[in-house]
Amino acid sequence: MARRRGLSADEEALWSRVAKTAVPMHPAKKQRPEPLEPQRPAVTPKSRSVEPEAMPLQDFRIGSKPLKKATTRIDLSPHPGQALREQPVRMDHKTHRRMNQGKLAPEARIDLHGMTLSVAQPQLMRFILNAHADGRRLVLVITGKGREGGADAPLPVRPGALRHNVPLWLRMAPLHQLVLQVRPAHRRHGGEGAYYVYLRR
Numbered sequence: 001m002a003r004r005r006g007l008s009a010d011e012e013a014l015w016s017r018v019a020k021t022a023v024p025m026h027p028a029k030k031q032r033p034e035p036l037e038p039q040r041p042a043v044t045p046k047s048r049s050v051e052p053e054a055m056p057l058q059d060f061r062i063g064s065k066p067l068k069k070a071t072t073r074i075d076l077s078p079h080p081g082q083a084l085r086e087q088p089v090r091m092d093h094k095t096h097r098r099m100n101q102g103k104l105a106p107e108a109r110i111d112l113h114g115m116t117l118s119v120a121q122p123q124l125m126r127f128i129l130n131a132h133a134d135g136r137r138l139v140l141v142i143t144g145k146g147r148e149g150g151a152d153a154p155l156p157v158r159p160g161a162l163r164h165n166v167p168l169w170l171r172m173a174p175l176h177q178l179v180l181q182v183r184p185a186h187r188r189h190g191g192e193g194a195y196y197v198y199l200r201r
Contacts, residue, residue, distance in 0.1 A: 084167060084182055084195075091181045091198050099138065099196055102186025106140035106196070107131075112162055113144035113193075120162055121169055128170070132178045132199050140185060141166055145193040166195060 007015065089096050098104050110127040112120040124141065131139045146160020170179050178199055185194035 084184060087182075089181070095198075096181065096183075099198065100183060100186065102188045104138055104196075106138050106189065107136040108134075109140040109142065111142040112166070113142055115162070117161060117165060121165075124166065124169055125175060128175050128178060128197065128199070135201075137199055137201075139197050139199065140189055140194055141197055142190050142194045160193075163193070170197060 095104070108127075108131050110124065112124060115123065127141075128139070143162040143166050144160065146163050167182055169175065170182050179197055180200045181196075181198040183196045183198075184192055185196050189196070
């Protein structure tokens, strides 16, 4: 008895195309999965592989612009003086203008310069509460300008922790109910190292 030979790859591909056009007699029965057409590898002429030339890092481009060198300085928050100047004026405009020009003399002052944050915050709170109880309107809070972080600093550094935190403390309870306006002081009263705090009546 002659041995049956199997179908070649071309014959199986032809049979699968013919089988697709046939209508099954019993559609409820599971169909036998169709054999996949074998993929023949594309024959390409042998060519010598060429290694791409390594480009130096500074020559890489994104679009048409070169990559910018990363900097170590990160601004964690805007400059406190700039943020305060952008706040709306809630006090008398004429008095506000005279205060910004340094023409109003502060009625009391506190110097927090050199204190730690944990010591300075209760000192500031006590000072503002006492000044308001005494009926004072304009007081001066001295924070100092703080030290700038160098370009080689290992971590981002904010210049002047007190200078950044005092405006935040003045917006927190219970002081926010007593404070009407906060502005950087005129240079004759300390400039960027101090704040005018105008209290409510």
